[in-house]
Amino acid sequence: MKRTHLFSLLLVSLMNAPVAAAADAKQATISPALYQKIQSTDRLIADKAYGKAEQKLLAMVGEVKAGGLDQAVVLRSLASVYALKEQYAKATEWLSKAVTLNTLPDKQQQDALLNLGQLYLAAEQYAKAIETLKPWLAKNPVPDAQTHVLLANAYTQLKQYRNALPHISKAIQSTxxxxxxxxxxxxxxxxxxxxxxxAIPLLRKLMAANPTKNEYWSQLVAVYQQTNQYTQAATVKHLAYKKGLLNSEKEILDLVNLFLYAGLPYKAGSVLRSELDANRVASTVKNWELLANAWKQARELEKAVQALETASKLDDKGSLYQQLGQIYYEQENWNAAIAAMNKALAKGGLKQPGQAYMILGMSYYESNNTEQARQSFAKAKGFPSNRKNAEQWLSYLNKTNETS
Known part of the structure; x- marks a missing residue:
């Protein structure tokens, strides 16, 4: 839990409560002499002269009668000084002694218990914080919001999340x-x-209150993904994009990939092409290939071919030209297939060069260029995985040549 001056402010107000104003079965007033000394230390505390106040109060500890209200008031004031100095371990030590005496008027005893619980939390003694507050809760069954927050933090630090959740929920509801x-x-x-x-309605509420806070948009997207609601995740992320909250290349590419995963390839292609044109996404092989895949999934083959052409030119290997040649072959665009496959083979670095020669040979054949087809199949024959098909084609071409 973050240490703020909240503890200090509460301690100043509660520990220096006017004891003389209380009236119950216990002794309600401190001695006049001690009252004057406490007022003197109060002024030092107000002037932030905590060292001097500490010295005076330590001297009083040895002077007051043990076991009575006077001692409890001095111990409580000393704890207050240590809390203001953010020496929480010492503050808990002294305030615990004051509470144990059980001589403070009831209202102040309850306030001291609450303060002690806060101090234990500040000192990172979370189990003690909860244990201390149990008797306080017994007398105060409807705690205020701050106390609920205190307990929620203590339980959270102990990883008792189910115990923590009702307290933070009540704090929110009551404020x-x-x-x-x-x-x-x-x-x-x-x-x-x-x-x-x-988490979903809470994040939507936070987004409505903080519409420009990218953190909440990102968290809602992540929650939708965690619950396999990918269309909703993509919709939220796209809305953030349209609001100008996605500015980095990574964020934009994450949106594109999320569209693809959600089965919305046309939107993925539209966003990516727009960002490539605007130079907010780098013109790289990888990004143009991603665009080509988006258009292919969207059945926009002409756009896919254009994107793959650009990617192929940028790539130092021929694999993308091979993909392009395959598409042209399937479209029966023989000349384009021949050109792409020749570029693929010229660039090299192919995982399946034999297959490239096969497509090249079949494209040449369909273009009525049997001699070039024969040469391509002859080269394909040199690769074990393509040897059988290449031999069949060569045999077919030989028979065709004999009968012509």
Whole structure:
């Protein structure tokens, strides 16, 4: 839990409560002499002279009668000084002694218990914080929002997430304007408990209140993905994109890939082509190949071919030209297939060069160029995986030549 001055402010207000104003079965007032000394230390504390206040209070500890209200008040004030100095371990030590005496008026005893729980939390003694607050909760069954937050943080630190969640939820429900950190804690608890469905409306609420905070948009996308709601995830991310919240190349490419995963390839292609034209996405082999794949999935073959042409020119290997040649062959665009396959073989680096020669040979054949077809099949024959098909084609060409 983040250490703020919240603890200090509470301690100043609660520990220096006017004991003389209390009236119950216990001794309600401290001695006049001690009252004057406490007022003196209060002024030092107000002037932030914590060292001097500490010295005076330590001297008083040895002077007051043990076991009475006077001692409890001095111990409580000393704890207050240590809390203001952010020496929480010492503060808990002294305040615990004051509480154990059980001589403070009831209201102040309850306030001291609450303060002690806060101090244990600040000192990162979370189990003690919860244990200390149990008697306080027994007398205060409807805690205020801050106490719920205190308990939620303590349980969270102990990884008792199911115990923490009701407290932070009650804190939020009981406050007109909950702090943002409370929502963040509730959201974190939903994540820890894998209650992603409950996280969705909370994130939508946070987004409505903070429409330009990219963090919430990203978290909602992630939750939708976690729950296999990819179309919703893509829709939210696309909306963030249209609002200008996605500015880096990585964020834009993440959107493109999410569209593809959600089965929305046309939207993926549209966004990527627009960003390539705007130079917000780099003109690389990988990105143009991604665009080609998007258009292919969208059955926009002409656009896919154009993108693959660009990718092939940028690539230092011939594999993309081979893919392009395959597409042209399937479209029965023989001349284009021949040109692409020759470029693929010239660039080299092919994983299946034999297959490239086969496509080249068949394209030449369909173009009535049997001699070039024969030469291509002869080269394909040199690759074991293509040898059988190449021999069959060569045999066919020989028979065709004999009968012509």
């Amino acid at each position: 007109a304007k909950p702090e943002d950190s409370w929502y963040q804690l509730q959201l974190a608890l939903f994540y820890e408990l894998k209650d992603y469905q409950s």
